[in-house]
Amino acid sequence: MAARSGRRLRKAVTYATAVLVLVVMAFPLYGILLTSVQTERDIRSRDVAFAPSYVTAEHYRQIFSGDSGVPVTESMVNSLVVAAASAVLTVAIAVPAAYALNRMRVPGRRIILGGFAAVYVLPTLLFVLPLFITVVQLGLYDTYIGLVLPYVAFTLPFMVWIMGSFVRSIPVAVEEMAQIDGASLPQIIFRIVLPLLRPGIFAGLLLGFVLAWVEFLTPLLFTSDLSILTVTLGLFRSTMDIAIGQLAAATVLTALPVILITTFFQRNITELITAGVER
Amino acid sequence: MVAPAVLLVAGVYTYPAVSTLVYSVTSIDLSPRFRVENFVGLRNFVNQLTDDVFWEAAGVTLYFGVMLCLATVILSFSIALLLNKTFLGRGLVRVTVLLPWAVPPVASGVLWVQMFHAEFGFLNGFLRALGADGDVIWLGGQVIALHSVLVAEVWRWIPFATIFILAGLQLVPKTVREAAAIDGAGSWRSFRHITLPLMLPVIVPVVIFLFVWAMKVFDTIFVLTRGGPSRATTTLNFLVYRQGFEQFDFGSASATAYLLSVLTVLVIAGLGWMLLRSRRLAGGR
Numbered sequence: 001m002a003a004r005s006g007r008r009l010r011k012a013v014t015y016a017t018a019v020l021v022l023v024v025m026a027f028p029l030y031g032i033l034l035t036s037v038q039t040e041r042d043i044r045s046r047d048v049a050f051a052p053s054y055v056t057a058e059h060y061r062q063i064f065s066g067d068s069g070v071p072v073t074e075s076m077v078n079s080l081v082v083a084a085a086s087a088v089l090t091v092a093i094a095v096p097a098a099y100a101l102n103r104m105r106v107p108g109r110r111i112i113l114g115g116f117a118a119v120y121v122l123p124t125l126l127f128v129l130p131l132f133i134t135v136v137q138l139g140l141y142d143t144y145i146g147l148v149l150p151y152v153a154f155t156l157p158f159m160v161w162i163m164g165s166f167v168r169s170i171p172v173a174v175e176e177m178a179q180i181d182g183a184s185l186p187q188i189i190f191r192i193v194l195p196l197l198r199p200g201i202f203a204g205l206l207l208g209f210v211l212a213w214v215e216f217l218t219p220l221l222f223t224s225d226l227s228i229l230t231v232t233l234g235l236f237r238s239t240m241d242i243a244i245g246q247l248a249a250a251t252v253l254t255a256l257p258v259i260l261i262t263t264f265f266q267r268n269i270t271e272l273i274t275a276g277v278e279r
Numbered sequence: 280m281v282a283p284a285v286l287l288v289a290g291v292y293t294y295p296a297v298s299t300l301v302y303s304v305t306s307i308d309l310s311p312r313f314r315v316e317n318f319v320g321l322r323n324f325v326n327q328l329t330d331d332v333f334w335e336a337a338g339v340t341l342y343f344g345v346m347l348c349l350a351t352v353i354l355s356f357s358i359a360l361l362l363n364k365t366f367l368g369r370g371l372v373r374v375t376v377l378l379p380w381a382v383p384p385v386a387s388g389v390l391w392v393q394m395f396h397a398e399f400g401f402l403n404g405f406l407r408a409l410g411a412d413g414d415v416i417w418l419g420g421q422v423i424a425l426h427s428v429l430v431a432e433v434w435r436w437i438p439f440a441t442i443f444i445l446a447g448l449q450l451v452p453k454t455v456r457e458a459a460a461i462d463g464a465g466s467w468r469s470f471r472h473i474t475l476p477l478m479l480p481v482i483v484p485v486v487i488f489l490f491v492w493a494m495k496v497f498d499t500i501f502v503l504t505r506g507g508p509s510r511a512t513t514t515l516n517f518l519v520y521r522q523g524f525e526q527f528d529f530g531s532a533s534a535t536a537y538l539l540s541v542l543t544v545l546v547i548a549g550l551g552w553m554l555l556r557s558r559r560l561a562g563g564r
Contacts, residue, residue: 017361018372026375028390028434029382031401035393048404093283112285119292121491121543125519126536129529130298153292214383216498221524232385236502247389255386262381266374 166200388502
């Protein structure tokens, strides 16, 4: 009898904790979603509503019709271009580097890999101070290139590391067999390694895109013109604005692509971390 | 094949790291085109180390780092223990716990502005609904503002830490705990003497990651408080930004950036030493 009620109590505690975790972790997101579909008057009421009694798409409509103070649609196009370019460039540089560092005799291999990890520990601003001066002197301030170059550089060490884990997952025997059959190095790389790496390259492109999409410090410091506004900077600019509903809607739209990608690849991300723990 | 990556990383890391070191020991003429002028020796470093603003920021940074690690690890460990059980709706909880990770840092700042708003924020609304005094100015007071920023950051890092710790928990063989239960160990004792020591090699890397991130926090502070009120939420990293891009004093900013790097490396080295020791302990069992 006592054992059974004990088990029941433990079960109740489990479910109570689960509900608490669910509410606390989800609420800020739910809150912004709720704010984005309420009228400005209700948002600014002291009687904070926790559930919607109606839903309005007004703020979303305003954003896309260009009624908002901050050009949200233009900023999305800018971020799309910059993030896509950064993703492609980063992967294009990271894949050969990862392959060479993991499969070939590269002098200073350990130092290079160690250096890639070390820069991650240091504060980004340490590198941004001179970069800012360089970008200004080269006339790259307020240009796409002035954003893409730092994005690529900042994600590259991490990308080489991720791509390395994909390269290592290809059995060496496959390449050795091709070598015995007389295949040259370019043949091995283009006919065998790259096709096998396809899932990794795809994951890398998505990762590079997401990291560039959410980047804030670089556009904050390297751009000022509205024509090159990125989504993150646009969001920040909107916090100065008076339209909270529109800000909430813009926040939802900025976060949505990243949330969709992450949820979709939840399993892969978890596996990547789990593999890291097991090692 | 490594050349492009090494060249780019060297260009965007080594060159600036050296430049920053140069800035830190020179005076820089900002107009017209940022020219390095005179060698000033360690003056910028001495200025920082004798400045109350620097030490205040150093205190805020260390407190923030330690609290972020503590709070995140304790909460994530609890959530991981929960997710390690079987119960209805576990998948839903798991996905939800991961969600904050997918929120861009600036967007997360906006979410929390909406939570913390003194007049129509959700937290005060919740307090009012409970009949409590719902007029807390979350981002206003010196002490409370720092802790509000902390809450927002902990929320953002729980997903990573939980997945990492959960992965570690799943490696602890069930048989070990079952054996302990047969030997009469209660769940607390089994946790304290078996799970926790076995998990130490997993927890220390999590703490290292979290501490590095805490040293680099920028977006959340920028959106929520801009380092204020006064300097209550100005961490060293944020001080670098203020000195460099608000006061355009690149010499001081460079010196501060290097001092922050030294602090980070020292703490990481200490934690790394702990990791090696915990590995040896776990291995020697």
